[in-house]
Amino acid sequence: MFEFHPANPHDHFFRRTFDVLPNARALLKSQLPAELVAKLDLQSIQPAKETFLTATDNESRLDLLFTARLLDGTSLLIYLLLEHKSWVDRRIALQLLKYVLRIQEWRDRNGQPPCVVIPLVVYQGTQEWDEPTSLRHKVNADQDLQGFVPDMQVILVDLGGVKSSFLPELPELEARIRAMQIARRPELPYQSTVAIFELLQGWEKSDSQNDALNDIVVYLCSVFDAKNLHWLTQAFRAGQAPGSGKLMPNCLEALYEQGIEQGIEQGIEKGLAQGRIIGSIQTMQRILDLPVTPEPELLSRSLDELRAIAAQLESSAGKR
The missing domain is CATH 1.10.8 (Helicase, Ruva Protein; domain 3)
Structure with missing residues (x-):
């Protein structure tokens, strides 16, 4: 059964996308500085077992945490933190500092040395991100006092600025990112939706494409209202190769069979x-x-x- 109208559909879809390890690795490879990627063993990137969110944290926060190591085998442990934001958060600098401090305190309690933490803020909102991610840039102080302000480098990934075909070897990831790009628009853009489905023409033979197709349909149906269900169906058919004769994906069939229009x-x-x-x-x-x-x-x-x-x-x- 599909969860057709999940709470916080943007966060739900983001987690569904980047809980898939190849997707997370591809995003990190494309967004981390080139000099770091050259030193990093990408295959060593794994989800962290620990979590550093507390019960007092805002439930709308979404964090995915990964560990990695360097190619030369250095015992240095690198945490790669992705924080998903759907709006411009004015507290982001403090949130990230607090999160990193928890990681370092946990390592200290467990007899481990401090480690490098690389925060990536993945932004999906509609307005331009204009908030400093550095606390040093938020504190009004003379230059000679800036060094006393705790600070760290943060990588901001604005999904609205991610270009198409940035990862041609992973069409299902590109389709997911395009879905996140259009999901913040006031109305479902038909041609852009067709282009998403064109990327997933191998869905019947590829489990990853089939999963992406189902997730995208559920996501767009959760974000847009019921009148767009017909357009989604038409967009899917238009996005398939002429004469392919492919059946409808399970999620679209279920939308009708389970009377999900009423639910929407x-x-x-x-x-x-x-x-x-x-x-x-x-x-x-x-x-x-x-x-x-x-x-x-x-x-x-x-x-x-x-x-x-x-x-x-x-x-x-x-x-x-």
């Missing part, structure tokens, strides 16, 4: 309720002269979380 319509109603609460939250924040939380950040919250935030603000307003 219910999701739309949920989205309308979510929008009303978000509007109330932002209005009360303005009334209380508080920083207004960006809409993308609020959209990543569940309805229960939004109701709790609204109730807290209403309580604060009542005490004034």
Whole structure:
């Protein structure tokens, strides 16, 4: 069974994509500095067994952690941290410093020396990223004082700027990244969706392409409303080779067989309720002269979380 309307579909799809080790390795190979890639044993990249998120961390945060080693066999341990962001997070510099500190503290408690940590922030939002990822760039201090500010290098990957065909040997990964690029648009772009399905013409013979196809259809159906189900079906057919006579993928068949259109319509109603609460939250924040939380950040919250935030603000307003 497919999870047709997962909570936080962007994070869900991101994890489904980069939990696949070849995809994670390919992304790191393409985005890490060339001089580091030349020294790195790419086949040594593996998911880390440890997790450094705590129960107090925001549930909308998504982190994937990997370990690696150098080609010369150096015992140096490198952690590769990917942090997925769907909006411009003004706290990113502090979040990353806190995360890296947890890693170093854990190693110290276990009798291990400090290690190199390479943070990659993968950004999928619509607005231009304009937030410094370095704490040193956020602190207003003279040049001779900057050296006292804790700092580290961060690699920012803006998915909107990733060019097509950057990894021709992995068409399923390119298709997934293209899906993430179009998923932030207000409407489903038909021709761009056809181009995604053209990359996956081998889906019947390739497990990885079949998985990618199913994940992409579920993802786009979760992000866009029910009227786009017909367009998705047409885009899939247009993206197949002429005369191929291929059947519909399981996920598209199941969308009809399980009456998922009704489920998507219910999701739309949920989205309308979510929008009303978000509007109330932002209005009360303005009334209380508080920083207004960006809409993308609020959209990543569940309805229960939004109701709790609204109730807290209403309580604060009542005490004034």
